Amino acid sequence: MTRIINKPKDTVSQVLNGVAYIQQDILQRVPKTGILLRTDKPSNKVSVISGGGSGHEPAHFGYIGENMLDASVSGPLFIPPTAEEVFEAIQKTDQGLGVLLIIKNFEADVTNFLKAKEMAVKAGHKVGHVIVNDDCSVETGSFEKRRRGVAGTVFVHKILGAAASEGKSVVELVKLGETVIQSMNSLGVAVSSGTSLTGDKFNFDLEKDMISFGIGIHGEEGYRSEPFYSSEHLANELINKLLVQYEDYTNKQFAILINGLGTTTIMEQYVFSNDVRRLLDLEDVEIVFAKTGNYMTSTDMAGISLTFLEIVDDKWLDYLKMTTNAFAW
Known part of the structure; x- marks a missing residue:
């Protein structure tokens, strides 16, 4: 199948540049990173961040905006961003009330985002997280539920993003998110x-x-x-x-x-x-x-x-x- 791309190794960066150009009224790219931020940075709320590997477009940068995400962090194709980049996104968005991380339930995503959380807490940030596991498909043979984080993550972005805009704390957002995910x-x-x-x-x-x-x-x-x-x-x-x-x-x-x-x-x-x-x-x-x-x-x-x-x-x-x-x- 022919794709309208240039060099495959440049694709993710060029996607981020493209979306930052087209959606410049809403978001902006942090140069040389996978981080996209809201152009209007609210100062009176918990910041909400999500992300993961590229290849899921418009997730996750398509959900940056009022009553949704404050930032997204994109990694290579199907590979999550590094903990260091997630940490940088936390530093750039935290306005003093803390940050909530929305993580899809894949081992590498969870590992990197929680490492970033640990780094941020050590640096003095208040950070909470929820892990989305809406996939109810089963493993071949064992029939155990896989519980990966999939499309339902977008509902979590919307509900928690809106709740953050209403002034809910990090603790309140975590509790709300866990209830939403269970449902x-x-x-x-x-x-x-x-x-x-x-x-x-x-x-x-x-x-x-x-x-x-x-x-x-x-x-x-x-x-x-x-x-x-x-x-x-x-x-x-x-x-x-x-x-x-x-x-x-x-x-x-x-x-x-x-x-x-x-x-x-x-x-x-x-x-x-x-x-x-x-x-x-x-x-x-x-x-x-x-x-x-x-x-x-x-x-x-x-x-x-x-x-x-x-x-x-x-x-x-x-x-x-x-x-x-x-x-x-």
């Missing part, structure tokens, strides 16, 4: 594996007209492959697998996120959205907030993920609906 589940599928940055090698083998359940956002293969039948059949299976995570779901309210994984067209996403709508109506599941689009991608993987967030507190819905100038929300 959320995601499952992703692929109809075509993503490829390497040069486009000449597939991340995993998937035959034509097959679909892989439980794929990862770093190009990880799913736990089961089967023939693809239709969008409706897929929506039914994902909904069933997600709703079983909740007891008595007909008496609950949910927010849902339908997420394209890279090359799935908007047309396909809305066909799938319509199938989700019809099937949830049949199940008498109350959806009070819904979004469809490319929020957490995996380079050029063709596929889709579905996230369910139980609205435990009506205030969460207010936070989701709070206005933001973050360009990808």
